[in-house]
Amino acid sequence: MYLPLRAISVFHAAASSGSISRAAAELNVTPSAVSQQIQSLETHLGTALMTKVGRGVALTEAGERYFAMISEEIDRIADATQRIRGLRSVTLLTVRATPTLSTKFLLPRLRSFLDGHPDLEVRLNGTNEMTDFAQEAVDIEIRHGTGQWPGVYVEALTEESFLPVCSPAYCAPSSLDAADLQRHRLIYSIKSQVQWPHWFSVARAAPLDPGQRVLFDRSHMAIDAAVDGMGIALESTLMMWRELRDGTLICPVREPPAIRLTTQWIVCPFEHLHKKKVILFLDWLRAERAAWQSAS
Structure with a gap:
């Protein structure tokens, strides 16, 4: 049985990259050559495999099934070819x-x-x-x-939990009530989905007075600032898991409110x-x- 192996490999490259132009660059051919090979394969199979979506391409239902069936085998062929050539497949x-x-x-x-x-x-x-x-x-x-x-x-x-945290040298664990945080410098991560005013509202503490604060546009900067003793940050346990594990950050608030979010x-x-x-x-x-x- 005749197998259009060239067209199959071109389809695999286009389906893997999600782009005719990227597949053409990978194969060192023109985008029109890639399109022609895919059209040839579609004619051979008697069904459409790809459709245009904006500037890119997407697989049809038949294309998804066909790609799933051939992908592992083509990866194995590529790996075997590289090994025979004495190269490590990367x-x-x-x-x-x-x-x-x-x-x-x-x-x-x-x-x-x-x-x-x-x-x-x-x-x-x-x-x-x-x-x-x-x-x-x-x-x-x-x-x-x-x-x-x-x-x-x-x-x-x-799902992440959001907690107020600071260096143990700044405050002892569970040594503050929610209202006490007003007297401390608060560290803001301005792109976080949980901000200090919301935390004070959930904690049923007095409305937040801007007071002392420092603002960062990246959460990892806010976390590092808290580790360095700059103040108290409000951050995700997912992002500061290692600092909590190692004890370089602690929660200074007694019974902090549970705020969970993805x-x-x-x-x-x-x-x-x-x-x-x-x-x-x-x-x-x-x-x-x-x-x-x-x-x-």
Whole structure:
């Protein structure tokens, strides 16, 4: 039976990248050549595999099924080819996440993923900029926000608790009532979804007097400032898990109100969920999430 292997490999490249132009650059051919190969494969199969969405492309239902069926086999063929050539097969995984999540949660854990998957190279892009998957070569994003993004796969990373924290040299644990915080310098993370006025309202304390305060536009800066004894920060237990574990941050408030919220979300195009490298990363990330939840 005749198999259009060239067209199959071109389709795999386009489906993996989610872009005709990126597949063309990867294969060192023109975008029109990629389109022609895909059209040839669609004719051979008798069904449409891809459709245009904005500036990019998306898989049809048949395309998703076909990609899922061939992807693992093509990865195995590519790996076997590299091994016969005497080369180590290396695949680049690009992950985008907020600066704080990158610094405080992913980076301390990343070695275990790298050690477990030596054939993967990881590029960790720490930014608050939202990914345009049709234009950017990003495999998966962990996005800060409310989780309301249509047209892409969205999964909650985990629920976080927000606590006032400071260095144990600044205040002793459980030594303050909520109203006492008015007398201290408060550290603000201005992009956080939980702010000090809301915390005081939930704690049923007097309305917040601006008083002494210092403001940062990144949560990891607010966390580090609290560790350095600059004042009291209001932060997520997900972001400061290591500081809480090591005792460099403590909660100075007796019986702080419970404020729980999900602010970090796993986001990617649905077709990326078929990529082996994305599957491996998500499996690892979910295991790390479960370990953190258990320890918490």
